Amino acid sequence: MSLASMTGFGRGEAAAHGIRVTVEFSSVNRKQFECQISLPRQLGALESKLYTLVHNGVRRGQVKGSVQLSMAPGAAAAGGMRIDLARAEAQLAALRRAGRKLGLQDDLGITHLLALPDVVSFDVLPEDPLKLWPLVQQAAEQALEAMQRMRAREGQALARDLRRRFKALRTLRNRAARRAPRIPADYRDALARRLARLDSGVEVDPAILARELAVFADRVDVSEELTRLESHLDQADALIGGDGEGAGRALDFLCQELLREINTVGSKANDAQLASLVVTFKSQLEAAREQIQNVE
Helix, strand or coil: CCCCECCEEEEEEEEECCEEEEEEEEEECCCCEEEEEECCHHHHHHHHHHHHHHHHHCCCEEEEEEEEEEECCCCCCCCCEEECHHHHHHHHHHHHHHHHHHCCCCCCCHHHHHHCCCCEEECCCCCCHHHHHHHHHHHHHHHHHHHHHHHHHHHHHHHHHHHHHHHHHHHHHHHHHHHCCHHHHHHHHHHHHHHHCCCCCCCCCHHHHHHHHHHHHHHCCCHHHHHHHHHHHHHHHHHHCCCCCCHHHHHHHHHHHHHHHHHHHHHHHCCHHHHHHHHHHHHHHHHHHHHHCCEC
């Protein structure tokens, strides 16, 4: 598989024996894996199974899920659903009092009864919630697959954008590599011009001048940093075009290393043109890193 985004949504349904299970999953970016699943009280024992199911398919990102139970068509007519009217009246009254106090519009309807705790119960539900796991699993796998498809489509768009951004970074690195060897020569020419403006009676020891130029050239040498920049960019290209396994964390690490190397180039270069390239590189690297925060 290619890069995957951490943003997605999926929904799944399964019905059997008068019961319909609806599962929804949504995910957003996070550095680590997080999962929160809202379950009906009757299915609380299935939370760990759902967590494992999601974690097997999602390595990074925050996933929020919800599981809802309802009556399958024809089950209600058979008397499979019971509503605790006293509990419903008490809870609705409390909600309306809170709404009036907060100045909120009263938009409560019949469908909201299903969301009230312990108001609606189903006679068709088995006493052991584990017996419902095959049904919940079927709906959850559908929702997870749909979410993964969305994440994959988003990942393709991210990959195209990151290829373009890293190509621009490579262009800047290559421009820096062409400029770096000219820095000692420019310094030598500038030094010669300054010496020429001195009085003609001043003598300059050629050995001292050569030593000064050698020290300067060694101090501004950034060839090692440029080599490491090229290596990091090669690795980034391989990750973007690879199977996507753990690419988000690896790309984020490479961005840190790219920033470290380009900062060293800027501090050593002592050259206005190279300093300008460094500023542009850092700006574009930060934009790429923001995109990488969305990569799984």
